[in-house]
Structure formats: C-alpha cells, structure tokens
Amino acid sequence: MTIPDFQTLMRPVLEHLEDGCIRRSRDVKDAMAEEFRLTDVERKAMLPSGRQRTMDNRVGWALTYLTQAGLVSRPSRGQVVISDVGRAALSVNPGRIDMKTLESYPSYVEFRERTRKAPVPLPSVAVAPIAEATPSDLIEQAVSTNRAAVEGEVLQSALALSPTGFEDLVIRLLERMGYGKAGSVERTSASGDAGVDGIISQDPLGLDRIYVQAKRYAEGRTIDRPRIHEFAGALLGKQGDRGVFITTSRFSTGARQEAERINARIELIDGPRLAELLVAYGVGVQVEQTVTLYRLDEDFFDTL
Structure with a gap:
C-alpha cells in the first residue's frame, strides 16, 4: 500500500484516539503505519530533505490540523488525546474527515484566517489555486500555513506553563x-x-x-x-x-x-x-527545514 496523504489519515487517527486514552504522538505514528500495512521500505521512506520519515510527517500534519480544529488536544509535550468535539465528529461524519470537514469548526476557520494574515516579518501571502501557482507561490503558501499552525501550537504550550x-x-x-x-x-x-x-x-x-x-x-x-x-x-x-x-x-x-x-x-x-x-524570534520553536529556489542567470549566459 502507498503512503497515505495527511487528509486520508485524519479519520483513522481520530478513531485510534477514540477510547480517550492519552497517547504519545510517536505511538500514533507507529499505529498508523500498522493500520495502513506499510512495508519496511515505505516506513523508512524519507522526505526529500532527509530530516524526517514521510509517514511521520503526514501523521504529524493530520494531528496538527485536527488540533487546530479542536478535535484533538495536546495535554503535555509529545502527547495527544481526542476531545469531546473530536468524538462527536466521528459520529456526525461517518465517512471521510478532511480539511473540508474541518471548515465547519470555528477554531479551524480562525486558523485558516491566520494563514492569510501577514506573518511576522514575512509579507502577506495570497492563496492561489495549485494549478495557477508558481513554485514560489507554493512555498510561500506552505510557509504561511506552517507559521499559522506553529503559532497555534506555541500558544497552547504557553497556556500549559505555570x-x-x-x-x-x-x-x-x-x-x-x-x-x-x-x-x-x-x-x-x-x-x-x-x-x-x-x-x-x-x-x-x-x-x-x-x-x-x-x-x-x-x-x-x-x-x-x-x-x-x-x-x-x-x-x-x-x-x-x-x-x-x-x-x-x-x-x-x-x-x-x-x-x-x-x-x-x-x-x-x-x-x-x-x-x-x-x-x-525563534523562542520555543526550531527550524525544521529550509528550501532554496533557483532561477536562470541570464546575465551569465550573455557573457559566454
């Protein structure tokens, strides 16, 4: 079986947490690899950056989106648990749970709005359709979404402090x-x-x-x-x-x-x-990955 995308993982992740037990994020990732019967090669497949396994990254993003929608909460570092809202979501959404489903939750809508605001210190990013977006557009959109997600998580971590x-x-x-x-x-x-x-x-x-x-x-x-x-x-x-x-x-x-x-x-x-x-200002967060885009140096070729 191929590695599932993060939206396909949303419902299975919620179902895995349905019993209300607090679980480590690491254990949820391993459970999803078992659920989708990934081969050893698929389990070990890495992102192009080589910094993280592809399956771990996709489960992580499924958890991030579910958390932003209020369906999952993080009671402490590296742990997740289903919320009452998440348990209700399983009942009212018998089929697939994806980003479209999450749009009915106010906290997710607020999160999506944050991705459209001007991050500090990056300029405002207008979300373009994938088919019309340039590579630069796609990276800016990804950066904006990532920033909004991390901002939500870092605020939750601040709330958990004494x-x-x-x-x-x-x-x-x-x-x-x-x-x-x-x-x-x-x-x-x-x-x-x-x-x-x-x-x-x-x-x-x-x-x-x-x-x-x-x-x-x-x-x-x-x-x-x-x-x-x-x-x-x-x-x-x-x-x-x-x-x-x-x-x-x-x-x-x-x-x-x-x-x-x-x-x-x-x-x-x-x-x-x-x-x-x-x-x-990089307080309570770490840089996970950097991306470099290249463009043709026309001046260089004109000198040849």
Whole structure:
C-alpha cells in the first residue's frame, strides 16, 4: 500500500484516539503505519530533505490540523488525546474527515484566517489555486500555513506553563527581541513586586525602565479596562511611564481604550500577537527545514 496523504489519515487517527486514552504522538505514528500495512521500505521512506520519515510527517500534519480544529488536544509535550468535539465528529461524519470537514469548526476557520494574515516579518501571502501557482507561490503558501499552525501550537504550550513559567517565557522573548541589551531584563514577581512581573532596564544604571506584566489566562478570557487601570497604577507607583502587558488571552475594546487614554505608554500584546512574536524570534520553536529556489542567470549566459 502507498503512503497515505495527511487528509486520508485524519479519520483513522481520530478513531485510534477514540477510547480517550492519552497517547504519545510517536505511538500514533507507529499505529498508523500498522493500520495502513506499510512495508519496511515505505516506513523508512524519507522526505526529500532527509530530516524526517514521510509517514511521520503526514501523521504529524493530520494531528496538527485536527488540533487546530479542536478535535484533538495536546495535554503535555509529545502527547495527544481526542476531545469531546473530536468524538462527536466521528459520529456526525461517518465517512471521510478532511480539511473540508474541518471548515465547519470555528477554531479551524480562525486558523485558516491566520494563514492569510501577514506573518511576522514575512509579507502577506495570497492563496492561489495549485494549478495557477508558481513554485514560489507554493512555498510561500506552505510557509504561511506552517507559521499559522506553529503559532497555534506555541500558544497552547504557553497556556500549559505555570504562571512563573509563563513569566520566564515572556522575559526570554523580550531578551531575544533585543530589549535590555545595554542593561537587563529580569522577572520580579517572585520578589512580591505588586503589579509588575518584570523590569527592562535599557541602560546599565537602570534609569530608563520599561515595566512588564505577564498574565497567562485561558484563551476565552478577556482582559478588561480595570486590569489596565491597575497596571497603570503600578507604573505610577514606580514613577514609570512605559509598560508592556502581555497575555495569552485577549483585550476588550475598553481595555485598549484605557491604554490609549492614560498618561503613560502601555503596549498591549494579546495571545495571537504573542504567538507571532515567539515564532518570529525563534523562542520555543526550531527550524525544521529550509528550501532554496533557483532561477536562470541570464546575465551569465550573455557573457559566454
């Protein structure tokens, strides 16, 4: 049997997880190789990059899309489990489950919309039909889809951290972004510094400071005006006029209006923006593969 594509794998993967047991992603990949009765040669077949087995890659992408749709969740590193939504999907979709099926799930639609947004720092990518797309178009589309998927996964990983772990993640990101190069970036919540989780000292003497608040909240929770007002009060207490409020959730319109109204500059970074920055600055992610495209050097041939 030939190696199945990732959409063909979606339903078998869900069925394998239907009993509700938490399984390692590695075990799911092995189970799918057994399910489709792959030969040893097919099991060992590698992607052109030589970095990963083809079957592992396709099962991995099936899991990624199912996770983005909310049919599968990742309770911890390298583990997957079916959700109630996923179990219901098996009942209401007796046949094939593929990307068309996933379009009925709001979280998947949101994921697809992220693939059409301008990634940081790449330009906006317009999705073209495969038959009309150039190799460059296809790579840009693949990069955009990959970025959106990884952003979703990195945000879920951030949500799984402890409050102090999330604060450490934020500090690591700010350092990677170049803040505190001439001074320091430090976490302060452990010292009981009320209302402030971190301080960025932009100069060696700490005279130029930016105060940080990092809150790991569920995605469905909204941060409203009073929390921004409290943070502004903490800045005032420290005679500061600049702050960054970073969260895994979202800010209400009132919260954004409050940040603009008060006599201090407060930057608000919500969950989607945080995920973009983590991926853009390489925090919590690894480069899996790079691709080089070539074009004819007409000038070279003109000199011959």
